[in-house]
Amino acid sequence: MKRLLASGVLVLLSCTLTFAQCAMCRASVESTYSDGHYLSGSGLNTGILYLLVMPYLIVALIAYFWYRSSRKEYAQKIALWQRMKGITQQ
Numbered sequence: 263m264k265r266l267l268a269s270g271v272l273v274l275l276s277c278t279l280t281f282a283q284c285a286m287c288r289a290s291v292e293s294t295y296s297d298g299h300y301l302s303g304s305g306l307n308t309g310i311l312y313l314l315v316m317p318y319l320i321v322a323l324i325a326y327f328w329y330r331s332s333r334k335e336y337a338q339k340i341a342l343w344q345r346m347k348g349i350t351q352q
Contacts, residue, residue: 273320
């Protein structure tokens, strides 16, 4: 769990670099459009979608691991409850 938390913190700290990259891409495309070269910006939308998806993917992974962990804890509680119920009935 500590490893997951540490990697999550590292990912959050690197997010500012991705925002900077987006601004750099936009500046590059604006300069090429002013020169009359329209083909160099064709991959910009894919890059923007890639940057847009990453935060949602991170949140989804955290939610999945949290859900999986809570299901395991719930199953352990149910198993313990059933054992206790079996002991008291005997």
